[in-house]
Amino acid sequence: MSTTANSAKRADARRNERALLDAAASVFVTDGVDAPVRRIAAEAGVGMGTIYRHFPSRADLVVAVYRHQVDACAEAGPTLLGTATSPSAALRQWVDLFADFLTTKHGLAAAMRNDPDGFTALHALFLDRLVPVLADILSAARNAGEVTADVSAYQLIRAIGDICAGAELVDPAYDARLTIRLLLDGCRR
């Protein structure tokens, strides 16, 4: 009937899925990704069964919550490489974006530290999507002589991930950005 159609029935199902994603995102921030299923359901205003229908395992929910943002972050890579004044500027900007995503937005980083078994999926989402993006930027920067250290995109992205994960324990005296900047400086020479 229209460009938005996805079968009549799915109207409320989609509404619920959306509500669940929003609720989960919000609850993850305050209570962590191990938050009780009940709380997420309550926050979303749905029954618990509805969570299990849409996201059979907790990992499914977590991945879904963050997928959009990971995608956005990935897509920004090539763009920045085109618009920044230099590859290293693109590197700085993309790393900032990634750090923003990690630190500011959703408490995602904590997700990766708890339950490392179950969250392989999340880990994979990250790595699969973002490592190639950073690899391109890094490669450009290296070709321009702006990065000399022998460091892989994987190594770098994990370092940044861990730094931001730790920074969630907020303390005005600690500035994750500064740490990241020092790290990038260390890559340059």
Added chain:
Amino acid sequence: MSTTANSAKRADARRNERALLDAAASVFVTDGVDAPVRRIAAEAGVGMGTIYRHFPSRADLVVAVYRHQVDACAEAGPTLLGTATSPSAALRQWVDLFADFLTTKHGLAAAMRNDPDGFTALHALFLDRLVPVLADILSAARNAGEVTADVSAYQLIRAIGDICAGAELVDPAYDARLTIRLLLDGCRR
């Protein structure tokens, strides 16, 4: 009354405390700092009530478990400053020591990420004891012109702590030491 006196009763109390510390240290490594109280008691061969008598809260136990090692790490600072070939060498060595402590030995870092509320005590132990030590080394290095970046000991110690915490998710392709080295390089220039 005297400094050495500790009534007969105290003898097994002390034995128990020691047993609990050892047991907790061991269980923390395998099961994490959130390990069931029962398991720790069982490992120590004491009743659960005994844990609560000696360490009313989990944080008390965690702090006690790591205090010795934190002390050892702190005491190594001045020593290294005296024996190393340069302040920056001392910095490198001490940071390695600290990272060893964090990474290799005890899964301590994870402790700081979980339950950040309850582990203020642990956090404080770290900061109170180790920040001054690193500050001295850092200051010496700065005086020698070997560190130029505007970075505080607190900033640095947290950065290293977070990096090591993240590195507990073991992966041969990731090398926390390399990250730390790059970070220190970034401090030098």
Added chain:
Amino acid sequence: MSTTANSAKRADARRNERALLDAAASVFVTDGVDAPVRRIAAEAGVGMGTIYRHFPSRADLVVAVYRHQVDACAEAGPTLLGTATSPSAALRQWVDLFADFLTTKHGLAAAMRNDPDGFTALHALFLDRLVPVLADILSAARNAGEVTADVSAYQLIRAIGDICAGAELVDPAYDARLTIRLLLDGCRR
């Protein structure tokens, strides 16, 4: 209105009912008669609401599933009485048929043990349909002097039913047929 008419709509309703019966029969075998409604619906390729429309209670479904076979078993009685070499041979053959039905085919026997309240309907189906059949055979055998024990058809059919029900816990060392044979022997003298 006519005896053959069943408006067009009824066509797929019937198809669905058939599909449900087949699906239920199949699922009952593998998962027992307490199988989740959802699984039956899925197996039949219909929605769950459709099950409830056609078979408001689980008992309705169970009864419907087995009615055909019970009928077939009932109809075999008079036939066997006509073809067998003696009434007691007919008895043996019919009891074998019944045991086959119970044991081999469908796990039906278990149905009668679980939820005895809700399965009165199933129980009734059995008794109403099969007891008279067995009664006739038994009576013929008694008249021929081939059964002397004072045992009713109901008593006998329940005994066989229970024996087969128990035999569903498969064990090569146990042979329900042997038990039934001994029981019939005991009826003869």
Added chain:
Amino acid sequence: MSTTANSAKRADARRNERALLDAAASVFVTDGVDAPVRRIAAEAGVGMGTIYRHFPSRADLVVAVYRHQVDACAEAGPTLLGTATSPSAALRQWVDLFADFLTTKHGLAAAMRNDPDGFTALHALFLDRLVPVLADILSAARNAGEVTADVSAYQLIRAIGDICAGAELVDPAYDARLTIRLLLDGCRR
């Protein structure tokens, strides 16, 4: 201190274990062996955790509930063989005892039909304890020429078990004893 002592502490623990066994026996009769843990705990007047402490798995509880009675039944075998007027009389009496145990006392038989996986333990308890007893009686009867059919003790005990299990669906028109008698008659000739 005394012949009843089993360490001071266990006083209430034992009281609880006893209460649990009684409660479970009673609840098993009315609700079956799949009765909710919560209900058993409530009936016993203890917390749920107490059940899990004493009987980690449901099978443990079920076995414990019935062990006494199985023992009593087993011990009656040799006795009856000594006191009965003939081996076949002993057989009849022991089988009656066993059937009493199964039918009248505790709904145990149902236990063996549900959850056949988890109740291997119960099954084993039965077989290990009772089959040898029946085997002795059967052997005596066979030696006396009072049993001629080629039937094993295991075959017989399972047959009786299944018959009694089925008889729990009470119906005045059905008499499990009669079925068993016919079965024994069938063994004799």
Added chain:
DNA sequence: GATGAATGAGCCTTCATTCAT
């Protein structure tokens, strides 16, 4: 002081059943 039995809140998960579409 030490013990460990008991408690019970809290979480996860499954499914029968309803009902909006």
Added chain:
DNA sequence: AATGAATGAAGGCTCATTCAT
């Protein structure tokens, strides 16, 4: 009529914590 999404009661299990012995 059919669908299948949603609901929520029900039950299993784990552990932190208390307290009688």
